[in-house]
Amino acid sequence: MKQLFLCILFMAWGCSKIDDSYKNLIEPGGRVYVEKAKAVVRPGYKKVAIVWPRASDPNVHSAKVYWNNYSDSVLVNIAANQDTISVPIMGLQEQYYTFIVKTFDNKGNSSVPVEVNGRAYGDSYLAALANRFVSSAAVWAGILTINWGAAAVYNGEVGLQLMYKDTAGAQKKIFVSNTQSASVISDFAADTKFEYRSMFLADSNAVDTIYKEYGRVRDIKLDKTKWSVVSFSDQHPEPGGGAAAVIDGTFTTRWHTQAIPSAAPYPHWVIVDMKSEQTFTQFGVERTNKDVPAGDARGPNTFQVLISKDNITWMDLGTFNFNRLANGEQLFPITSAASGRYFKFVALTGEGPLMVLGEISAYGF
Template sequence: MKRIYHVGLMLLITICVITACRKMDSAYKNYVVPGGLTYAGKATKPKAYSGLNRVKVAWLRGADPSVVKAKVFWNSFADSISVDIPEIGDTISVMIDNLQEKSYTFIIRTYDAQGHSSIPVEVVGGSYGEKYQAQLLTRPVNSTVIKTNGAITINWGGADVSNGAFASEVEYTDVSGNVKHKLFPVESLTSEILDMKPNTNYKFRTLFRPDSLSVDNFYTGYTDGGLRSFDKKDWKIIDYSTQHSPGENAVINFIDGTDGTRWHTCAGCSNYPHFATIDMGVERTITQFGVWRTTYAMPDGDDRGPDKFEFLTSIDNITWINHGSFNFNRLINGEQRYLLPENAKARYFKFVGTQGPQSYMVMGEISTYGQ
């Protein structure tokens, strides 16, 4: 009797299970696509390239030859752009213009001719604009030196590499009258221009790329090349009043390129005026000159310089033009610069200390500037 009961119970359970399954199949029937869903091949290895109020979205062509179109969505699907897939080419790309300056998530869907869509693929990118541009700093020029042959050497300051500075652009007029542009990488501490037209200047700006995938470069405004000093490599001291001794006190130290050495006139055997005459090697147009006291053996500065001096120029070392008397502050370090409004043409110049606290004089350096 128990055996019959157990068999009946098992039959009843089996019937219930079969009935329940049939009801479930009926319930899910409306959600099943006969033959299964068809997906187009998705975008492969997408990248977003930043730009000036724009972004280029690109991806590799997939293996699915049926894909004929794609759509790129952004702003949570509120905006989109369609892309026709060409028959040839390995890369598909689209430029999205007129974007606000911010980061975006782009969603790419591809489609076949029947309208079947791929699964979505996301890529993040951003556009740059006025805010980024406003924080860019021009790489400074520390000095510009004109050589005897007319070539100029630009000594650069530090570049704003944290914001993407990668080059400096120099615009100048060459000896044939043509306007030229040259790019110099930020890794270069000095740059040389060999063919700049005499008596002209250059201007420069800094180029930026906000990231390695940027399709656009950004630029600072142009800055005038400014003051140019004359290279002292070929300068010679052709005459001088006295020097205390050769070596650390020699008059040649007055033109060696640093205020860390000194020209010390003869102590106990000389009196004002003290002078040095310099041959620059070629004729120049001097617009300014600068004078330093020395810091040799005295980091805080040596105050035994003159209170007054004169500056003279000559083309032939025979006829001299005196440009007047100038005050010198012997109590401060650094260059003290003086204008020559006459823009004196000269190959030779003469520095003459005329008044000071001692009978002798101690000086650091002298430089000339112009064209």
């Protein structure tokens, strides 16, 4: 019995000593903690947004977000009817950040701190991106057709913004998704160009869309529907043929040079009026398959292109080698920066006196 009494006495004394040691750390009535924020970081271009749903605790009155080891912070008030709290933080450098979020009631009680991490994107990220590739662009009868290369979905490309002038003279902007392989614009203004820029989301949770600068396509296949042949060296008369066949939009017709009563020798030439001034970047030449389904090999070996503003004074754009044995359009870049309303195509040499050709096209801006 005596031993039991001593044990109880010792325990009481021990508890008293423990209470004396910790009583200065305990607030009377206990510490009040406010409901913490269930926050996430939404990345953006030189900024982020710290976002969380409104707390179920009606006493949550405000919040404070800290970063850079508490050296920077922003205080926000929270309205009673606010479903989502979004705290934008602007002017950030391109790097990863750690943010601390605390919520408060109107008595100054705070939540436990919540740590969230996220990245602000910047010019280095933007410089690594590129506008979507244009496989081809052509205008025919006022309709612009653009064939797009694959979108950089792995880099977050969501689509692109296409800007052009319509037939009424108004600027139009349309969205082209990252899954759309072609665009057909039926109200494209004649003799104008289009611009476009790709759009990126750096993250599926990103707070904004990042745009590349507008890029202009240099190689639009020019509309030939208003062009006309104003003169030519020679031609063999046949229905649907003649020198004008090289600008009718199909290689299934042909320009067959004079064959009767005797074949006209090289050179063979044609002058085309484009009706408006154009700047060339390249020419396209294609042999015909008329009467020779596998392709007619009587095309030229070499040709020359000249350009003129008035059909009087001409500038030489170069001499080129043509593969008369190959099917499909062959492209020939123009290195001289020149513009004009007329161009002259001169077939210089071939295997014999005759020349047969399917189509001539021009690309430019």
